[in-house]
Amino acid sequence: xxxxxxxxxxxxxxxxxxxxxxxxxxxxxxxxxxxxxxxxxxxxxxxxxxxxxxxxxxxxxxxxxxxxxxxxxxxxxxxxxxxxxxxxxxxxxxxxxxxxxxxxxxxxxxxxxxxxxxxxxxxxxxxxxxxxxxxxxxxxxxxxxxxxxxxxxxxxxxx
Amino acid sequence: xxxxxxxxxxxxxxxxxxxxxxxxxxxxxxxxxxxxxxxxxxxxxxxxxxxxxxxxxxxxxxxxxxxxxxxxxxxxxxxxxxxxxxxxxxxxxxxxxxxxxxxxxxxxxxxxxxxxxxxxxxxxxxxxxxxxxxxxxxxxxxxxxxxxxxxxxxxxxxxxxxxxxxxxxxxxxxxxxxxxxxxxxxxxx
Numbered sequence: 001x002x003x004x005x006x007x008x009x010x011x012x013x014x015x016x017x018x019x020x021x022x023x024x025x026x027x028x029x030x031x032x033x034x035x036x037x038x039x040x041x042x043x044x045x046x047x048x049x050x051x052x053x054x055x056x057x058x059x060x061x062x063x064x065x066x067x068x069x070x071x072x073x074x075x076x077x078x079x080x081x082x083x084x085x086x087x088x089x090x091x092x093x094x095x096x097x098x099x100x101x102x103x104x105x106x107x108x109x110x111x112x113x114x115x116x117x118x119x120x121x122x123x124x125x126x127x128x129x130x131x132x133x134x135x136x137x138x139x140x141x142x143x144x145x146x147x148x149x150x151x152x153x154x155x156x157x158x159x
Numbered sequence: 160x161x162x163x164x165x166x167x168x169x170x171x172x173x174x175x176x177x178x179x180x181x182x183x184x185x186x187x188x189x190x191x192x193x194x195x196x197x198x199x200x201x202x203x204x205x206x207x208x209x210x211x212x213x214x215x216x217x218x219x220x221x222x223x224x225x226x227x228x229x230x231x232x233x234x235x236x237x238x239x240x241x242x243x244x245x246x247x248x249x250x251x252x253x254x255x256x257x258x259x260x261x262x263x264x265x266x267x268x269x270x271x272x273x274x275x276x277x278x279x280x281x282x283x284x285x286x287x288x289x290x291x292x293x294x295x296x297x298x299x300x301x302x303x304x305x306x307x308x309x310x311x312x313x314x315x316x317x318x319x320x321x322x323x324x325x326x327x328x329x330x331x332x333x334x335x336x337x338x339x340x341x342x343x344x345x346x347x348x
Contacts, residue, residue: 031316034312042202042204045201056222056226067217068214146194
């Protein structure tokens with residue numbers, strides 16, 4: 001399947017054109033994207049550390065998961081909206097960028113994992129999942145999100 | 160007082176040039192700087208939101224400090240080291256960047272806010288440790304922290320853009336003064 005025509009179409013949308021033409025819109029949207037990164041980082045880390053038996057280890061996993069969840073979802077929404085806008089201003093560059101595809105693949109996997117396996121494991125209740133599996137889930141989660149972040153940063157470095 | 164001669168000397172050192180011209184070292188240092196944001200600032204945001212009573216309300220503040228504090232300290236150390244390396248790679252331009260200067264001022268204010276928090280309301284933590292919504296002074300410290308760190312992140316990101324660079328004249332007198340640009344009477348760099 002060749003996606004290039006769709007990417008081409010995105011580059012011609014008024015929104016994409018406006019962001020490309022503006023000297024400051026991209027920078028402003030990028031800042032919002034970066035601020036949401038910090039929030040998503042905190043929301044992911046606070047639960048993954050707990051699953052590893054670190055961080056807030058005196059708290060039940062389920063409580064940490066429930067408290068972190070709205071911040072994860074909220075920051076993810078801000079990330080996706082700002083990310084789509086950034087993408088719309090340079091889709092052709094993204095199409096030919098390996099880091100972009102690494103990031104999108106990691107993002108798809110990270111989101112699926114977060115809202116299926118990780119969520120179910122965290123909400124399973126005390127003692128229902130063996131500690132070693134909690135740790136595996138946390139490591140998979142952290143690895144996938146690291147792929148998203150590192151891939152994202154590297155899009156900017158590839159010419 | 161100007162630190163310009165110092166940063167010019169810094170720019171002339173071999174390490175600065177090597178880092179600046181490196182293919183992978185500079186992007187790797189910058190990636191580490193940005194991704195550690197998730198560790199330090201991510202957890203600082205959770206801390207501030209706890210002060211505002213907006214998350215982890217069942218966790219006593221003293222416990223949150225004890226359990227997340229070391230991770231934040233670790234993240235902060237990496238951020239300071241990588242940040243210093245990024246400055247070292249591009250000393251003169253960073254020094255003369257209004258964004259960098261704005262970030263530096265906000266960092267100092269964020270530090271002061273943390274000191275004031277620890278010396279005042281934090282001293283009486285046993286009175287409100289388990290309150291789902293901490294007292295006003297603690298909430299204000301949380302808000303100030305969130306505002307200052309927002310400025311730090313945004314200004315930090317903007318350093319990469321050259322709108323107000325000293326070598327892009329003419330700039331307004333205000334920009335030249337704030338950025339410490341050295342320009343002659345005709346406004347040429």
